[in-house]
Amino acid sequence: MLTVNNVTYQIGQTKLLKDISFSIKPGEMVAILGANGAGKSTLLKILSGTNKPESGSVSLHGRALNTYTQLELAHQRTVLTQQNVVSLPFLVKEIVMMGRYPHYQHSPAAKDFQIAQTAMEATGVQTFAERSYPTLSGGEQQRVQLARALAQVWEQPHALLLMDEPVAGMDILYQQQTLAILRSMAQKKFIVVSVLHDMNLAAQYADRIIMMKRGRKWYDGTPAEVLNPKSVYEIFEIEADVFTNPSTLKQIIMPHEITFEQNKTSLKL
Numbered sequence: 290m291l292t293v294n295n296v297t298y299q300i301g302q303t304k305l306l307k308d309i310s311f312s313i314k315p316g317e318m319v320a321i322l323g324a325n326g327a328g329k330s331t332l333l334k335i336l337s338g339t340n341k342p343e344s345g346s347v348s349l350h351g352r353a354l355n356t357y358t359q360l361e362l363a364h365q366r367t368v369l370t371q372q373n374v375v376s377l378p379f380l381v382k383e384i385v386m387m388g389r390y391p392h393y394q395h396s397p398a399a400k401d402f403q404i405a406q407t408a409m410e411a412t413g414v415q416t417f418a419e420r421s422y423p424t425l426s427g428g429e430q431q432r433v434q435l436a437r438a439l440a441q442v443w444e445q446p447h448a449l450l451l452m453d454e455p456v457a458g459m460d461i462l463y464q465q466q467t468l469a470i471l472r473s474m475a476q477k478k479f480i481v482v483s484v485l486h487d488m489n490l491a492a493q494y495a496d497r498i499i500m501m502k503r504g505r506k507w508y509d510g511t512p513a514e515v516l517n518p519k520s521v522y523e524i525f526e527i528e529a530d531v532f533t534n535p536s537t538l539k540q541i542i543m544p545h546e547i548t549f550e551q552n553k554t555s556l557k558l
């Protein structure tokens with residue numbers, strides 16, 4: 290269980306997170322939505338233990354996050370960040386093996402190679418395992434980073450998967466496949482938290498959506514509970530229709546087109 294209690298975080302005089310509370314059970318797939326600058330990545334950094342809250346607390350499996358050693362944390366949670374710049378010519382398989390570093394001391398065991406291989410197969414990157422990572426396209430690099438992150442906790446059900454825009458730069462097939470992988474990890478009792486910009490993907494794959502605005506948790510519920518024209522307008526300041534797909538019963542969000550006249554006004558052209 291991941292438990293967040295009254296978390297507040299500030300830098301200087303600016304409060305980036307305000308009084309955030311929620312808990313997430315193993316097996317839940319949660320999407321975090323919100324406009325640019327709402328505080329989604331900042332929240333993920335608090336959940337990963339990278340940043341410490343100003344007040345409030347975060348606990349994982351009943352233990353305060355700040356009592357975990359770095360090694361213990363590496364066994365219990367994995368993070369996919371937005372910045373994954375690797376300029377040295379590491380091979381793809383070496384990047385994925387980096388996910389196994391916390392699990393061995395001197396040299397990897399057969400099990401580590403096997404898990405890295407499985408993670409590469411799950412993310413569809415095994416075909417370029419021998420390629421130099423910097424030569425891959427942006428979407429391919431993102432899939433390799435996902436394989437690395439999954440390899441880190443592959444055999445640790447109940448571990449926390451923190452994914453900051455996991456489908457950024459991916460084509461539509463890999464977006465769907467990536468979220469399907471994350472959902473299957475949730476079904477294996479991992480705790481999956483993903484920041485997403487695509488509300489339709491969140492509606493398709495998440496069990497639950499947390500919507501953030503100006504550093505606060507604004508809505509928290511199932512896609513059917515929280516996705517409607519009013520909430521979409523409140524969070525993103527855009528008019529949208531929200532339909533229910535009759536065959537899947539999932540929500541479909543269709544933003545209204547912004548006219549040149551509206552844009553002219555908002556951009557003061």
Ligand SMILES: Nc1ncnc2c1ncn2[C@@H]1O[C@H](COP(=O)(O)OP(=O)(O)OP(=O)(O)O)[C@@H](O)[C@H]1O
Pocket residue numbers: 300303305323324325326327328329330331332
């Ligand atoms: N170190 C920092 N110093 C000052 N302001 C910061 C710092 N880090 C983040 N912020 C500000 O805090 C706010 C929240 O940032 P955050 O990266 O969490 O947003 P986000 O919801 O992830 O946005 P995006 O969708 O654009 O990725 C932003 O206004 C950002 O400029």
